[in-house]
Amino acid sequence: MNVVTPFEGIGASVRRKEDVRFLSGRGQYTDDINRPGQAHAWILRSQHAHARIQGIDTAAAAAMPGVVAIYTSADLAAIGGLPCGWQIHNKDGSPMAEPKHPVLAEGKVRHVGDPIAVVIAETRAQARDAAEAIIVDFEVLPAVSQTTAALAADAPRVHDDVAGNLCYDWHIGDKGAVDAAFAAAAHRVVFETTNQRLVPNAMEPRCAVGDYDTTTGEHTLFTTSQNPHVIRLLMGAFVLQIPEAKLRVVAPDVGGGFGSKIYHYAEEAIVTWAAAKLGRAVKWTADRTEAFMSDAHGRDHVTRAELALDKEGTFLGLRVLTHANMGAYLSTFAPCVPTYLYATLLAGVYSTPAIYAEVKAVFTHTVPVDAYRGAGRPEATYLLERLVDVAAKQCGFDRVKLRRRNxxxxxxxxxxxxxxxxxxxxxxxxxxxxxxxxxxxxxxxxxxxxxxxxxxxxxxxxxxxxxACGIAPSAVVGSLGARAGLYEVGVIRVHPTGSVTVLTGAHSHGQGHETTFAQLVADKLGVPIANVDIVHGDTAKVPFGMGTYGSRSLAVGGSAMDKAMDKIIAKAKRIAAHLMEASVEDVEFERGTFRVAGTDKTKTLTDVSLAAYVPHNYPIDEIEPGLEETAFYDPKNFxxxxxxxxxxxxxxxxxxxxxxxxxxxxxxxxxxxxxxxxxxxxxxxxxxxxxxxxxxxxxxxxxxxxxxxxxxxxxxxxxxxxxxxxxxxxxxxxxxxxxxxxxxxxxxxxxxxxxxxxxxxxxxxxxxxxxxxxxxxxxxxxxxxxxxxx
Amino acid sequence: MPQVTLTVNGKTHTVEVEGRTLLVELLREKLRLTGTHVGCDTSQCGACVVHIDGNSVKSCTTLAVMADGASVTTIEGLAAADGTLHPMQEAFREYHALQCGFCTPGMVMSAVDLVAKNPQGLSEQEIREGLEGNLCRCTGYHNIVKAIAAAQDVMHGKRTSIAAAAE
Incomplete structure (x- = not known):
């Protein structure tokens, strides 16, 4: 029977359901998965920041023990580059520069770690040994790594067709209003800073296992991802041309992400493609050293900011110029980080009336940069909160009072x-x-x-x-350049005996969704969390999902669940009304119990779910059997x-x-x-x-x-x-x-x-x-x- | 290829390995004990910590052949046979000392050895210093430190249970 004691609903510090699994070594992370007949991949990566590949000699490597296959870009000619999911437009309305991001380097390497070839062998050690025997003839070229240096007239070009290494030159706000604010200001404060590049370093290194069923033509990818449906969409539609129905992406237990596991990475496409090519499963697991040179990095902004204040300290205007380093290629969501997740946050908690920000994004010979915990918002906050302190000191204001005033x-x-x-x-x-x-x-x-x-x-x-969290209204982000919707999906499946399975498009990689989401069900439907199972991370089980990042799981995914529970309650009330021979308008529901208002006639959720699945006494002409509802929730705002x-x-x-x-x-x-x-x-x-x-x-x-x-x-x-x-x-x-x-x-x-x-x-x-x-x-x-x- | 005979969680195995095979590879790939994790390649992170003859050791920097004849305990072998959690495991759950769970096996195995080797009891600062060899990216360590402090009271018999230590 469903009885919730002690209270497990909203507001309770329930101990986590997932913990016993993790504490006993029974979590299942991607590298813990082994498929029958599995081979192992090792990626040969560039040791140079910038070089022309004159030739790749794989003959000696191919002859080494255990080697199954060696592939270079020549073998991947039929597959697409890694797509970018967000298009920014320049000040003049033209689109950003979006050079191809090949799965394996084509002709040139553009950062240390750029993948050149993949060796597939019977064991990981054999694959690694063979990779060391591949001879690459490099013509080493000059490189540029620093953000501001990339725009110098004589800087080496990262992409031949991108002049000045400028990805985009974007702006937001009212320049005229800001200029006027500065003209009228009593104080003008200038602050210059670098928000340094970081490496996310989730403790679990990335891993991908591709499998292929030669009898059905179905591909399966197990991967360390924060958003398996997004990977299926990007990889299936843009890189490998595999229809969704033939591509299953599973992100099992994932050992931390912090943004770095949002993106579609080359290795996912490589193992999926190679598994089909070879007709056997292929596993790749990153070394930490590899992670440093292949996981998307974070931050890397160089900024000059100016604040105009009146003589009492009221902020009048803010002017910002930021150079953002994109790295060598555009990672999945990179272009939106220094724009719509950064410059739009420059008001902060202050009523600054006029703000103008310019952002120049540049390519350099470094690992691609993308969202890392906070993504743009830490850069904006750091800039503002240091600037306010600098202003307080320079102008003689108390730093707390200055904040409060504004x-x-x-x-x-x-x-x-x-x-x-x-x-x-x-x-x-x-x-x-x-x-x-x-x-x-x-x-x-x-x-x-x-x-x-x-x-x-x-x-x-x-x-x-x-x-700003909970990204976001799909129509709004679409108008700003997102190439995806950003809703979330929730399915509530009430089983015949009243236990509940939730399918969610959000993905838990440390956040404790199996507990928090179960609490939402306990609170609304009155089902004890022990009887609520949260399913996530598998495109074959969950209808769709945009995944977990930007602190969106509860705000968007939880709201989808809530909406689906509303539908469950609406249907269940109709069934309960039938069972209690009452009008549906008179049926009330609270935490697991349906009651005819003002009477002691009650039915439990279990009574109703049993009737829904064993519809003997059931209004079958009016209501379909079963008790399962799906909701897509598209947020109205951040x-x-x-x-x-x-x-x-x-x-x-x-x-x-x-x-x-x-x-x-x-x-x-x-x-x-x-x-x-x-x-x-x-x-x-x-x-x-x-x-x-x-x-x-x-x-x-x-x-x-x-x-x-x-x-x-x-x-x-x-x-x-x-x-x-x-x-x-x-x-x-x-x-x-x-x-x-x-x-x-x-x-x-x-x-x-x-x-x-x-x-x-x-x-x-x-x-x-x-x-x-x-x-x-x-x-x-x-x-x-x-x-x-x- | 060399043969290694070792006892893991009370069960004896004889396994053929390459000379270069690491203990963690033997555990994960030959014995399919995947609770022990690999988080780095420079012996910094401690996700791979197991006990060899009662001492915590980084199994990513131990050759499998070095464990010949040894008794190894991994995270899978820490709880009682009936599934009752070790006080350290119980404390980690009670104090929310884990999030993604990836560093957790190594963190718990290090913590058990740290406490066992210090029957006099450890201060908060000593616990922090004792975790020098284990990285966690999720928790900020604070709850891990609290969990270890609670578990040492139970392991040293000063409290009867983690629940009692939590009060």
């Missing part, structure tokens, strides 16, 4: 920004006040003085941020989580090492379904934000060689680099989705980096420092303290 008023929603977005709800004053109190902002100077006695430099920094993050740091003067001592996050993520999971998402996001602020940087040398190409060179945050994070929420409901939810997956990574850097700069206030670029590593800080370069 906040969008709590009664101003819906609020139309000058950069396209319309915020539906928010309350930036309350999150600020709550964070100031939790962090004991007022008592900080005593802590600074106490730390100084211990020889430490202590600083405190604040960030008041906003982001959602707008926001909040306040406060970081407190101490710097060791002898070494320059920054220690996180306190971190306070007060976030408005809309209605909270599972507080434990929300807190976990914020903590994880903050850890990545602190990683960006203090530790992480993907470094290329001038020649395009990847200098931080392993976990020995790229500093991942470890347990002792971080401190406890105080997480709290202050809720204003999203006004346009049925759950009132906003999304929590990215707030931590968006709000935290500027709070940390503001704290570091504050700690160094006696050293005349206006800004320190991320990551604020110990050598940089030591140099400032000791007045010497290292």
């Amino acid at each position: 906040f969008i008023a709590t009664d101003a929603f819906p609020y139309q920004t000058p950069v396209a977005l319309q915020y539906d709800s928010g309350d930036y004053f309350s999150t600020l006040d709550q964070a100031l109190k939790t962090a004991d902002w007022a008592g900080f100077e005593a802590r600074r003085a106490e730390a100084r006695m211990r020889g430490k430099l202590r600083g405190i920094g604040i960030s008041t941020y906003l982001e 959602t707008y989580p926001g909040g306040c993050h406060i970081a407190e740091v101490e710097i060791e003067m002898e070494t320059g090492r920054v220690s996180m001592v306190n971190f306070t996050a007060v976030d408005d993520v809309g209605r909270v379904i599972n507080p434990m999971i929300v807190e976990g998402q914020v903590q994880g996001g903050v850890a990545q934000g602190i990683g960006q602020a203090l530790l992480e940087a993907c470094v290329y040398d001038q020649d395009g060689q990847l200098m931080s190409g392993s976990m020995m060179d790229y500093t991942m945050p470890r347990a002792d680099d971080l401190a406890p994070v105080s997480v709290a929420t202050h809720t204003t409901l999203c006004t346009h989705n049925p759950l009132g939810v906003k999304g929590c997956g990215e707030v931590g990574a968006i709000g935290s980096p500027p709070a940390v850097i503001n704290a570091v700069v504050d700690a160094l206030r006696d050293y005349g420092v206006e800004h320190i670029e991320m990551p604020a590593t110990a050598p940089k800080i030591w140099s400032i303290i000791h007045g010497k370069s290292v």
Whole structure:
């Protein structure tokens, strides 16, 4: 019987259903899947940033033990390039430059890691051995790796047909209004910064297993993806020309994504294609070193921003010029990151009346860049929140008062920004006040003085941020260049005995959907979560889906489920009315029980579901048997989580090492379904934000060689680099989705980096420092303290 | 090819391997114990940690032949035969110390050894330092540290259960 005790619905910190599986080693990740007769692929990749391929000699490699086949681009002539899912238009209305992104390099390699050939052998070790025996005759060419250098007149071209390496030159906002604002301003503040390139580094390296049924012609791809239906669409329609009905894509347990597993990658097409060609399954699993040079990277913006203020500190205008590095090719959603996920966020939480932003996207000889946790919004937030601090310092305003003065008023929603977005709800004053109190902002100077006695430099920094989640109304993103719709799909299947299977197009790779989504069902239908099964990640099971990214799973996928449950209840009420011999208008439903209003006549959901599947006493002429409903939910707007993050740091003067001592996050993520999971998402996001602020940087040398190409060179945050994070929420409901939810997956990574850097700069206030670029590593800080370069 | 005889989770296996075969490859590919993961190739991440004769070891940097004659425990062998979770596993669940689950097997195996080797008990900072060899990209570690702190109380007999430690 379906009895929900203890409460498992919305607001309960239910322990996760998926955990026992993961804790006992029984998760099933892609690399855990092995198909009968499976061969193994190894990809030969370029060690050069830019080179012409004069020839590829595979003869010696082909003769090595276990080698089944070796393929180069010549073998793939019939298949398409990897498609880009978003087209941006230039200022003059012309489309962006969109050079071909071949699955295997055609004639030239354009970044370290660019795939050249694939060896398929009986074992992975044999494939790797043979790949080492392939001789590639390279003519090494000059390369460009740095964002701004790519536009220089004499810069080497990444693509012969893309002049000046310019992918697009785009803008948004009212230039005239901004110029007028600056002309009238009492203060003009200029801030220049680089938002450094990052490597997402989900702990599970990418993996793909292709299989092919020679009797049915059906292809199956198991892959580490955040959105298997999107992969089926992109790969099937654009690369391999396989109809959907003959292509199944499965994304099983996936070990973290953070954006990097959204995109359609070459290796997915290679194993799918090769499996059919060879008539046997083919598996490819990335080494971490390979991941560094083939997973899409994140961020990499160079920006100059100017803020105009009146003499009291009211923001009058904001002018931004950003150069965004796309890497060597356009990854699936790359072009929208520095435009519609970045420049549209430049109002932030402020009522700045005039904003104008230009974005020039460039190609370089580096790994393609795409969305990484936050995607554009961390770059916008970092820029704004550092700029506000710089303005406060230069113009003599208190940094908290300056923020508060310019906040969008709590009664101003819906609020139309000058950069396209319309915020539906928010309350930036309350999150600020709550964070100031939790962090004991007022008592900080005593802590600074106490730390100084211990020889430490202590600083405190604040960030008041906003982001846009739940992407998005399909028609809107379509008009902005998206080549896909961005709705989500939910199926609610109530079984004869009242248990429930949910099919969702969202994909869980750490977010705990199996728990949170089951809680939605428990709350609305009264079914205990133990009797709710969440199915995701398989195109053969789930009708369709756009997947999980941009903190959209609950806001869009959860809303689709909610809509499907409304349909279930509507149908079930009609069945219940029949069973209770009542009028359907008189039937009420609450958490599992149908009741004839004002009477003690009741039926349970199980009574109704049994009648629906065993329709003996059933209005068969009016209602179809069965109890299953599908809903596609297309959101009306983005959602707008926001909040306040406060970081407190101490710097060791002898070494320059920054220690996180306190971190306070007060976030408005809309209605909270599972507080434990929300807190976990914020903590994880903050850890990545602190990683960006203090530790992480993907470094290329001038020649395009990847200098931080392993976990020995790229500093991942470890347990002792971080401190406890105080997480709290202050809720204003999203006004346009049925759950009132906003999304929590990215707030931590968006709000935290500027709070940390503001704290570091504050700690160094006696050293005349206006800004320190991320990551604020110990050598940089030591140099400032000791007045010497290292 | 060399032969390796080893006991894994109480069961003895004799397996032919290449000289270069890593212990993690033997576990995952020969024995199909896929709970032990590979997250890097430079011995940084710790997703592959197993116990060899009671000591936590990175199985990605151990040759299979080095485990000849050894007793190996993997994440699959940590819970009791009836499925009752080890206190460390229970604590990870109670404290939401895992998200995607990929680093979790190695994290749990490292944590069990860390606690077992420190019967005097570990401070929060000592736990953080003790996790030097394990990376997690999802959680920010805070809940992992809390889980280990709770589990050590149970493992050292100071509390009867994780639920009691949580209160």
